[in-house]
Amino acid sequence: MTVVNEYNFETIERKWQQKWAESGVFEASNESTKPKFYCLVEFPYPSGQGLHVGHPRSYTALDLVARKRRLEGYNVLYPMGWDAFGLPTENYAIQHKIHPAVVTKDNIANFKKQLQALGYSFDWSREINTTDPEYYKWTQWIFLQLFKHDLAYKKEMNVNWCPSCKVVLANEEVINGGCERCGTQVEHKVKSQWMLRITAYADRLIDDLEGVDFIDRVKTQQINWIGRSYGAEVSFATSAGDELKVYTTRPDTLFGATYMVISPEHASLAQWNNLLENQAEVAAYQEFAGKKSDFERTEVNKEKTGVRLAGVQAINPVNGQAIPIFISDYVLATYGTGAIMAVPGHDTRDYEFAKKFDLPIVEVVAGGDLNQAAFTDIEEGTMVNSGFLNGLSVKDAKAKITAWLEEQGIGTAKTNFKLRDWVFSRQRYWGEPIPIVHCEKCGYVPMPESDLPLRLPEVTTYEPTATGESPLATLSDWVNTTCPQCGGPAKRETDTMPQWAGSSWYFMRYADPHNSEALASPASLEYWVPVDWYNGGMEHTTLHLLYSRFWYKFLYDIGVSPTSEPYAKRTSHGMILGENGEKMSKSRGNVVNPDDIVGEFGADTMRLYEVFIGDFEKPATWNTASIKGCQRYLDRLWTLQSLAEDGDAYSPELETMIHQTIRKVGNDIEQLKGNTAVAQLMTLLNRVYDHGSLTHADYRTLLLLTNPFAPHVSEELWEIMQYGGTVTDQAWPQYEEEKCREKMVELAVQINGKVRSRIVVNAEAAASEVLEMAKADEAAARHLEGKNIVKELYVPGRLVNFVVK
RNA sequence: GCGGACAUGGCGGAAUUGGCAGACGCGCUGGAUUUAGGUUCCAGUGGUUUAUACCGUGCAGGUUCAAGUCCUGUUGUCCGCACCA
Numbered sequence: 054m055t056v057v058n059e060y061n062f063e064t065i066e067r068k069w070q071q072k073w074a075e076s077g078v079f080e081a082s083n084e085s086t087k088p089k090f091y092c093l094v095e096f097p098y099p100s101g102q103g104l105h106v107g108h109p110r111s112y113t114a115l116d117l118v119a120r121k122r123r124l125e126g127y128n129v130l131y132p133m134g135w136d137a138f139g140l141p142t143e144n145y146a147i148q149h150k151i152h153p154a155v156v157t158k159d160n161i162a163n164f165k166k167q168l169q170a171l172g173y174s175f176d177w178s179r180e181i182n183t184t185d186p187e188y189y190k191w192t193q194w195i196f197l198q199l200f201k202h203d204l205a206y207k208k209e210m211n212v213n214w215c216p217s218c219k220v221v222l223a224n225e226e227v228i229n230g231g232c233e234r235c236g237t238q239v240e241h242k243v244k245s246q247w248m249l250r251i252t253a254y255a256d257r258l259i260d261d262l263e264g265v266d267f268i269d270r271v272k273t274q275q276i277n278w279i280g281r282s283y284g285a286e287v288s289f290a291t292s293a294g295d296e297l298k299v300y301t302t303r304p305d306t307l308f309g310a311t312y313m314v315i316s317p318e319h320a321s322l323a324q325w326n327n328l329l330e331n332q333a334e335v336a337a338y339q340e341f342a343g344k345k346s347d348f349e350r351t352e353v354n355k356e357k358t359g360v361r362l363a364g365v366q367a368i369n370p371v372n373g374q375a376i377p378i379f380i381s382d383y384v385l386a387t388y389g390t391g392a393i394m395a396v397p398g399h400d401t402r403d404y405e406f407a408k409k410f411d412l413p414i415v416e417v418v419a420g421g422d423l424n425q426a427a428f429t430d431i432e433e434g435t436m437v438n439s440g441f442l443n444g445l446s447v448k449d450a451k452a453k454i455t456a457w458l459e460e461q462g463i464g465t466a467k468t469n470f471k472l473r474d475w476v477f478s479r480q481r482y483w484g485e486p487i488p489i490v491h492c493e494k495c496g497y498v499p500m501p502e503s504d505l506p507l508r509l510p511e512v513t514t515y516e517p518t519a520t521g522e523s524p525l526a527t528l529s530d531w532v533n534t535t536c537p538q539c540g541g542p543a544k545r546e547t548d549t550m551p552q553w554a555g556s557s558w559y560f561m562r563y564a565d566p567h568n569s570e571a572l573a574s575p576a577s578l579e580y581w582v583p584v585d586w587y588n589g590g591m592e593h594t595t596l597h598l599l600y601s602r603f604w605y606k607f608l609y610d611i612g613v614s615p616t617s618e619p620y621a622k623r624t625s626h627g628m629i630l631g632e633n634g635e636k637m638s639k640s641r642g643n644v645v646n647p648d649d650i651v652g653e654f655g656a657d658t659m660r661l662y663e664v665f666i667g668d669f670e671k672p673a674t675w676n677t678a679s680i681k682g683c684q685r686y687l688d689r690l691w692t693l694q695s696l697a698e699d700g701d702a703y704s705p706e707l708e709t710m711i712h713q714t715i716r717k718v719g720n721d722i723e724q725l726k727g728n729t730a731v732a733q734l735m736t737l738l739n740r741v742y743d744h745g746s747l748t749h750a751d752y753r754t755l756l757l758l759t760n761p762f763a764p765h766v767s768e769e770l771w772e773i774m775q776y777g778g779t780v781t782d783q784a785w786p787q788y789e790e791e792k793c794r795e796k797m798v799e800l801a802v803q804i805n806g807k808v809r810s811r812i813v814v815n816a817e818a819a820a821s822e823v824l825e826m827a828k829a830d831e832a833a834a835r836h837l838e839g840k841n842i843v844k845e846l847y848v849p850g851r852l853v854n855f856v857v858k
Numbered sequence: 859g860c861g862g863a864c865a866u867g868g869c870g871g872a873a874u875u876g877g878c879a880g881a882c883g884c885g886c887u888g889g890a891u892u893u894a895g896g897u898u899c900c901a902g903u904g905g906u907u908u909a910u911a912c913c914g915u916g917c918a919g920g921u922u923c924a925a926g927u928c929c930u931g932u933u934g935u936c937c938g939c940a941c942c943a
Binding site: 229269270273274277278280282284299300301302303314350355357382383384385387388389392393394395396400401402403405469470471591594665666667668671672673674676678679680681682683685686688728729731732733734735736739799800801802803805806808811843844845846848850851852854855856 | 938
């Protein structure tokens with residue numbers, strides 16, 4: 054056969070994309086006898102910049118999995134949609150005086166065109182959009198359920214405020230004291246906010262990680278973020294006649310508590326005001342601490358500062374000793390009780406503070422040298438100077454003292470978390486309205502579910518206000534309403550939901566995206582959820598991933614979710630960096646647009662390069678020059694048409710490698726090692742060319758294996774070769790372990806671990822036979838001459854090694 | 859500061875987990891085709907060396923017949939947490 058025509062990727066790709074859209078081959082069925090597989094990538098935020106070459110890394114990797122699974126006979130759901138509420142769109146809209154809904158629509162159209170040009174096997178019939186009222190109706194519905202279960206509440210509190218974005222930020226959105234989006238240092242504001250009680254799920258968010266297959270760094274990061282610790286709360290009596298409650302993870306060291314520290318914001322300070330003899334000094338310190346930015350305050354390795362309270366003391370409950378109380382900003386107001394018992398002998402921070410203020414350091418766990426440093430080991434060491442705890446291990450002492458505290462009624466075992474409740478309101482226009490009205494008489498009243506969705510009002514201006522009020526607050530027609538409960542005058546909530554709201558449940562909507570009666574039918578959820586494989590960025594580990602697990606668990610508790618965890622498996626990809634090795638961004642001028650790559654090399658080549666670029670989990674530097682290698686592979690695959698000969702069996706010379714390739718490509722796709730899968734395909738292709746011919750059976754398998762990576766060209770070649778039907782109708786090729794083994798193998802012959810020669814032997818040959826052959830080898834014999842063989846080793850398939858003297 | 863990961867040619871990266879380091883690709887060198895460039899094809903490509911041999915996986919030790927892989931120390935890069943009691 055001769056080459057029929059030139060490889061014109063442009064025509065071919067357009068042709069097959071059209072065919073797939075018409076036939077709907079990638080549309081998943083909610084009723085199928087096949088086993089299901091739900092494969093998910095994080096849906097993008099449709100920005101004005103469009104897609105860059107980083108996005109397709111994740112999409113391509115799971116497209117490989119999705120396409121392979123279909124060929125393996127699964128009913129695969131691989132959906133796509135738009136996480137379209139958010140600040141950049143709103144800012145753009147304000148700047149250009151175009152409504153955000155219009156901007157969003159345009160951006161989505163652009164993104165969709167770009168994605169479709171890459172030939173992903175997405176089920177576009179299930180496309181969703183978080184800004185669609187038919188979608189956000191259910192986001193609001195979930196909020197109402199949270200409210201009804203006392204998991205959404207409004208509270209006046211000190212919050213993180215980004216002065217540049219003009220919104221409140223959740224703790225998870227503050228990175229090193231700066232705004233997650235723009236990097237601006239956050240400020241503090243006391244504002245009334247809607248909060249979600251994610252802390253109620255803290256234990257389960259940690260414990261249930263045991264049952265899911267998430268990569269370790271994701272699990273670790275979530276566990277660290279939630280920050281669970283076990284300890285005790287202990288009440289200390291004070292000379293003021295009241296109590297000071299502390300949280301400690303080391304109740305065993307209570308006898309060593311020689312002073313106490315409370316945060317500068319602690320409520321007791323106001324109560325003790327009249328008793329304080331150094332009130333002015335205390336007030337000055339409070340001001341000093343209050344003025345510090347978050348960044349300064351959390352800076353480690355700075356000198357400890359503080360003020361000793363004059364006029365108030367505490368009593369250590371175990372020994373009745375009066376101990377001083379300090380205020381210091383190393384104690385956080387927001388964690389535990391905002392107060393600690395200080396045990397300088399066994400806590401590094403307390404040790405530093407005690408040294409600075411010349412406070413007594415008492416050893417209560419023997420084993421360290423307190424002249425040098427605090428002894429913080431809890432595995433070894435014996436209790437001393439601790440009355441009834443003396444002689445116990447730390448572990449036993451903890452149990453005993455906790456029991457004692459409970460008996461005395463002055464303490465109790467307690468678990469604490471670093472995780473805070475989720476600040477859920479944003480002072481912006483382009484988000485889901487919170488479906489709550491405030492009535493003077495009835496308080497916060499949920500809207501009737503039947504009135505959902507509560508639509509965003511059509512307005513002409515939506516600038517954020519400098520005061521921190523939502524732009525919706527200025528729309529009195531919209532704000533003023535009637536109370537659903539008493540019918541009296543009431544006002545709507547004017548803050549909107551954060552961008553993380555719509556994405557917290559979107560994967561459920563894909564199961565049944567057009568349902569108007571429920572967020573998805575129970576049967577569809579039962580069938581599809583949990584997601585079998587979810588890939589996304591590490592930057593979402595403590596944001597989207599944690600939030601959505603929380604929402605899903607709540608929905609499970611109220612009978613909506615079918616399981617307790619939403620994602621069976623979570624993997625994560627490394628970022629694609631610009632050609633200069635820096636993060637791709639418009640301001641750095643190093644953004645590579647996939648449209649340009651597709652235009653010049655074609656989607657198939659682009660996809661191949663996306664996986665060939667390197668280790669999926671690590672960051673990779675884009676290099677347009679390197680794409681050539683991937684292009685050559687497809688060119689050569691195309692040219693193979695002219696070499697294909699009749700034959701329904703694999704060529705004997707290629708058979709072993711074909712079986713090996715089926716095995717390797719399959720395994721590698723499953724492990725997201727597309728780089729080595731492509732390398733193996735290239736190796737096989739090189740071998741075919743060396744051999745000079747191939748059978749149709751050889752070619753068929755090569756096309757099937759290439760299909761997930763380069764779906765258009767493999768379909769086209771399948772059609773040209775008249776192999777029948779389309780690749781999407783075929784089955785993934787099978788390998789036989791037996792046939793992956795070479796019959797003849799080359800062994801290295803080592804003398805004292807150095808390779809001196811190579812011999813080819815039958816893979817099945819007996820050890821003695823192989824060793825004799827090695828000894829007989831000319832080069833080896835030369836090195837063995839006159840030497841004494843002390844040891845002979847044979848590693849089948851690898852080498853033989855003679856140890857000589 | 860604590861915790862984790864990593865360190866391999868000019869470059870991106872492989873190495874079945876202790877068994878021939880550098881697969882595959884880019885780049886580079888030489889050659890063929892071409893008026894030329896590009897494409898394509900052939901050969902080569904870790905370093906020193908004429909063959910032979912020696913040296914090579916950040917650095918210094920160690921274990922082993924055998925170490926990129928294991929152990930100890932050390933340096934550097936990246937990530938996470940960042941006074942959470």
